[in-house]
Amino acid sequence: MSVRDSLPDRDSDTALVLSVLAVLLGLAIAFTPVTATIPGDLYVFFEVGILFVVYGILVLGLDLQYGHTGLVNFGHVVFFAAGAYTMAMLTAVDSFEGMALGYPWPLGLVAAVLVAGLLGALVGATSLRLRGDFLAIATLATAEIFHTLFINFTDIFGGTTGIFGVPTPLGDIAGTRDATLVATLLVFGGLTALTFAIVARLTEAPYGRVLRAIRADELVTRAVGKPTFRYKMESFVYGAALAGFAGAIFAMYNGAISPDFFELQVTVTVWIGMLLGGASNHRAVLGGLGIIMGLRLLSRFAQNSAPVTAGEFASIRLIVVGLILIFVIRFRPAGIWGDERELEVDS
Amino acid sequence: MGLAQNLIFGLVTGSYIAIAAIGFTLIYGIVNMINFAYGEYLTIGAFIGLLAGGALPLPLPVAVLVAMVGGGVASILLAKLFFTPINHTGPIPMLLTSIGLGLVLRNAIRLFAGRSARYYDTETTTWQFQNVPDLAVGPVDLLGGFFVTSQQLVVVGCALGVFVVLHTVLTRTDVGIAMRAMSDDEALARVRGIDTQFIRNSVWVLAGMLAGLSGVLLGIQTNVSVSTGFSQILQILSAAILGGAGSPYGAIAGAYVIGVALALSTAFLPSSMTGISSAIAFAILVVVLLVKPSGIAGAEVREA
Numbered sequence: 023m024s025v026r027d028s029l030p031d032r033d034s035d036t037a038l039v040l041s042v043l044a045v046l047l048g049l050a051i052a053f054t055p056v057t058a059t060i061p062g063d064l065y066v067f068f069e070v071g072i073l074f075v076v077y078g079i080l081v082l083g084l085d086l087q088y089g090h091t092g093l094v095n096f097g098h099v100v101f102f103a104a105g106a107y108t109m110a111m112l113t114a115v116d117s118f119e120g121m122a123l124g125y126p127w128p129l130g131l132v133a134a135v136l137v138a139g140l141l142g143a144l145v146g147a148t149s150l151r152l153r154g155d156f157l158a159i160a161t162l163a164t165a166e167i168f169h170t171l172f173i174n175f176t177d178i179f180g181g182t183t184g185i186f187g188v189p190t191p192l193g194d195i196a197g198t199r200d201a202t203l204v205a206t207l208l209v210f211g212g213l214t215a216l217t218f219a220i221v222a223r224l225t226e227a228p229y230g231r232v233l234r235a236i237r238a239d240e241l242v243t244r245a246v247g248k249p250t251f252r253y254k255m256e257s258f259v260y261g262a263a264l265a266g267f268a269g270a271i272f273a274m275y276n277g278a279i280s281p282d283f284f285e286l287q288v289t290v291t292v293w294i295g296m297l298l299g300g301a302s303n304h305r306a307v308l309g310g311l312g313i314i315m316g317l318r319l320l321s322r323f324a325q326n327s328a329p330v331t332a333g334e335f336a337s338i339r340l341i342v343v344g345l346i347l348i349f350v351i352r353f354r355p356a357g358i359w360g361d362e363r364e365l366e367v368d369s
Numbered sequence: 370m371g372l373a374q375n376l377i378f379g380l381v382t383g384s385y386i387a388i389a390a391i392g393f394t395l396i397y398g399i400v401n402m403i404n405f406a407y408g409e410y411l412t413i414g415a416f417i418g419l420l421a422g423g424a425l426p427l428p429l430p431v432a433v434l435v436a437m438v439g440g441g442v443a444s445i446l447l448a449k450l451f452f453t454p455i456n457h458t459g460p461i462p463m464l465l466t467s468i469g470l471g472l473v474l475r476n477a478i479r480l481f482a483g484r485s486a487r488y489y490d491t492e493t494t495t496w497q498f499q500n501v502p503d504l505a506v507g508p509v510d511l512l513g514g515f516f517v518t519s520q521q522l523v524v525v526g527c528a529l530g531v532f533v534v535l536h537t538v539l540t541r542t543d544v545g546i547a548m549r550a551m552s553d554d555e556a557l558a559r560v561r562g563i564d565t566q567f568i569r570n571s572v573w574v575l576a577g578m579l580a581g582l583s584g585v586l587l588g589i590q591t592n593v594s595v596s597t598g599f600s601q602i603l604q605i606l607s608a609a610i611l612g613g614a615g616s617p618y619g620a621i622a623g624a625y626v627i628g629v630a631l632a633l634s635t636a637f638l639p640s641s642m643t644g645i646s647s648a649i650a651f652a653i654l655v656v657v658l659l660v661k662p663s664g665i666a667g668a669e670v671r672e673a
Binding site: 096152153154155156160163166174333334336338345347351352 | 458460461465468
């Protein structure tokens, strides 16, 4: 038995090893007095990088729902928001507005995952029987309803201001801003890798085959005796709970939340990432998201030298994002790394 | 403000939602797609009307016609560029494409027009109706009146005109009858020799014209800005689905239900809560999808 045999040979195991390494390294940087210094120009890499790994958890959950089970969830951001708001309302201290109960953050984290999962179960129970495009509309409308509630119920959700004073444990331990950014990127990256490991393990199992069978033909899957609604429901709830987890850690990094972080834009970004990379392939969806986030990074640099105002630049960037979505669907419907036969699309 | 006044607002809101919802539901019934970019067609129409009426300046009725033609042209061009090539791929890619197109159009309009709101220069003649019983308080207060502006009358009048024309087109003309046939069963319609691509194109043009009209009317009521149409899309969608996706008459009924519900919610909610009235349309939409997904008069939307 060689050393090679004891190395992981499945994606899920590799991701698990990477996850543990990244979290340990991140915690080491946070806890030891080693001071990382980031050159000023590179801050943006870390900020976008952290957003990338947080959205990475979102895209993995969404891919479980759409790529594997065929559920068109166009309100993914609401589960992300549910996690973040649960975390903020339960744990924030001295917020300017909104609920701030000041409980310890581990409680907030668990509650965030549960609340998002529960919301997923509610939305799923009521709308998973709808046809694909109507499911998209029902989930989209749910997200819009909640967005309106967040803005209007100031006493509970903090209104347009949001909620301040969310605990930032990693930041508190690490001390300096630079060390915090490095530690956060590593720990969150580790959590994304952990999500990858769990989701990959799930879909490599026979369980994943049932999900893909439902996407391919639900009627046939039911005919061979699989309780398809239960599988769809589980897939939807897992995706929602993952999004809630992502929302919670996002709140713990940011230290504050506001409705601006939870607009339709987030759903669109994650969807484009998934379609661009290739739905139903975990590495591909992360790759696609990486391309979109890379574009965001590039555009941040380009903005400094572009002869337009920040507002105009933002519009141009969103036009490009919209065009990418349109062109991917038209010319690369299976995505860059997707399997056309698997997804049953014709290009 | 009495209940009667709120019902007036509801009727007016219902009227421009209805005009747009007819266009939206025709696209759904015949092209078989939910066009999420449709709100932007309203914005395009509103801006064309504003340019024609303000910059040129043409008289308002002519500007309205220009906006309708502009909306129709924009709609068919966008369909040829973005939707017709992927027609065969099914409803989900079409829906996603329309979401991308909405993003593109919204931001292109913002580049072109900026964020600020603009106003149609219209005469504001208010007709006051006195001695009308205020339904909110019953027969005791007979003196509570309500106001109707001439713009509100124009909006409701245009809507009625659209309904009459639409009904005539759908029941008396070959194109309209072919549209209904295609909406019912496209394969059968093709077998019977209907040029389905021509009908699809006609629907795109018609829907664009209705969007243009609705956009101008909306602009006259409030203002014209980059978010004019986008702020309406979920209400249009709600009206169309409430009425039964694909059914123009259902869409009219759905639009007035949404319009009145919105107006009444503003009346009964405390003033600090008026912001959530927009959520009410979506809440109605979700409830309808759950309870009776086929709407008041529509096709089956459940898979099993």
